[in-house]
Amino acid sequence: MLEKALIGSKRYWIWIFVLLGIIGVGFIAYLQQWKYGLGVTGLSRDVSWGFYIAQFTFLVGVAASAVMLVIPYYLHDYKKFGKIVILGEFLAISAVTMCILFIFVDMGQPMRIMNVVLHPTPGSVMFWDSVVLSGYLFINLIVGWTTLGADRKSVPPPAWVKPLIYLSIPWAVSIHTVTAFLYAGIPGRHLWLTAIMAARFLASAFAAGPALLILLVMFVRKVSKLDAGTEAIQSLAKIVTYAMIANVFFFLLEVFTATYSGIPGHAHPLKYLFFGLDGHTALVPWMWTATVLAFLGLGLLIFPATRQNEGILPIALVSVFVAAWIDKGMGLVIGGFIPNMFERVTEYTPTATELAITVGVYAVGLLVLTVLYKIAIGVREDTAGEAEHH
């Protein structure tokens, strides 16, 4: 099936080479980091995780969100998702690839990455995160490739793949739960030390992931003959709506506990994020942008008239996606380090090198996504053509 990715229009190839160019720039930036160390980033003794780990955290959610298609289609036999469930699985593969790359570029000694396997440490959440993430990558590769291969031959997928599909459901939940446990089990970081972290992660993932997927589905419909259908898009949009309501609700629960209890340590990180602390306000505009976008997106999604309008729906989805990205991709990780263990504020701003590497990793993800989607669309267009012949 890979050959499908090698035949494309001029625009397809321009896009591929643009991505390769961006990856090249990111790679050169990474070589600089390789040579001089993580000192080329904005990270510091106080804020020791930043943009890389935050992107990793956010993208684990995007990867997990494939389950929002798998559950309705495979457990509830919701046929409308039949055409796009493969797009969800392939999005998961692309997202997990980026997750692994973001972990890699964040490491101080990347050549020692196999130490995690050589000295397995079941007490470490990071060990489990590497296990569930690589497992999830393999499950989706096998399931996606096998079901698409069967589809090409117009036969049902082999029976052995069914248990893997069912396994992928709890597995998807596990990747984001374990990722939340990276943070939620750490004493002394008040923003992270919360039992609702995993639930919040899942809610935010099931809002942002499917929001991105709908946008992709709409794009695919424009550039190919693969049309998921209005009903599938609307069903997914409802999933985004409910998940985003839960996400915002969970966040407000955090705000209540931190502010009403009045415990200073609990309130400080939130105060830093939304109002600034000791005159440091770097993230304030971002957090309020996220707040406005979250409520704008929710407003447009909750009312059927705006949700069903396919001109307005993308605005709502982009709002939800960006709000979730700011929340997890900036606020959550950085906010956990501010104030530091001595109640002092050291702020963090990513450097140009760090951003170039980040964009490079995203370009790798997009390249993987483009190739996989090209294959899926190619196969689907072939089988649809055959169906018309019969």
Place this chain on the structure above:
Amino acid sequence: MSINRRQFLKIAGASTVLGLGGASVVNSLKRGGLEASQMSPDPKGLVAKRWGFVVDVSKLESEEDYKRCADACHNIHNVPVFKNDKLHEVKWIWKEPFENTFPGTEHEYMSHEFKEKNFLVFCNHCAKPACVKVCPTKATFKRKDGIVMQDMHRCIGCRFCMAACPFGARSFNYLDPRGKDTDGTPLIKVENKTFPTRMIGVVEKCTACYERLSIGQQPACAEVSNGAIVFGDLEDPNSEVRKIIATKYTIRRKPELGTQPSIYYVIGGSEHA
């Protein structure tokens, strides 16, 4: 020296045989239940069930007192000194004012003097260290005598331990510690050849001078502290640390987090404190 192919094969073959022989010796040692660390302990080495510190800040008076302790540690451990780069600094022991050492315990009626009173902070060598729990490679681990160690050769530089440590005791080598500062001077002024320097991209911290204990010496900071830092076995009721803890009021940093820090602070100070 150059060797031809035949010679090379001969040597390679011989070393393989020898190598196998070596493996069997190692195996026989394993059966005897021996560990490398038990092979030849220095009889002068200091041992304990759980090492701990008492820091009496009333005995730390001048700037010089703090600096002497920190310099003693940093010099013998080849800790790089960044003059202008606070973001990437590496430090094992340093001073922090009371309100930063014990956040949440200061109050509005506390004298300014006391709020600003400096404490010496370093790794607490917790009995239940959060850093050890989270490390994905066991690069940081707790020894039987309670010292929380850092294996800089195994560390992958993921910095999970830095996120987990509630005491900010850990530093990461963002830049090459063997390199030069922005003004061209070496980051390690005078290298102590008996202690390893670190490479870029690994985490480091206070290791309770394990290398000095093994030859019967006190930790460097305690040695130069004029009695402000007392080091001893917390499990031994007759040790000096236990005697101080039994007779004076001591506090620990963030005990509510349950990591059980092994540094006990005596505040002491003036009569009215």
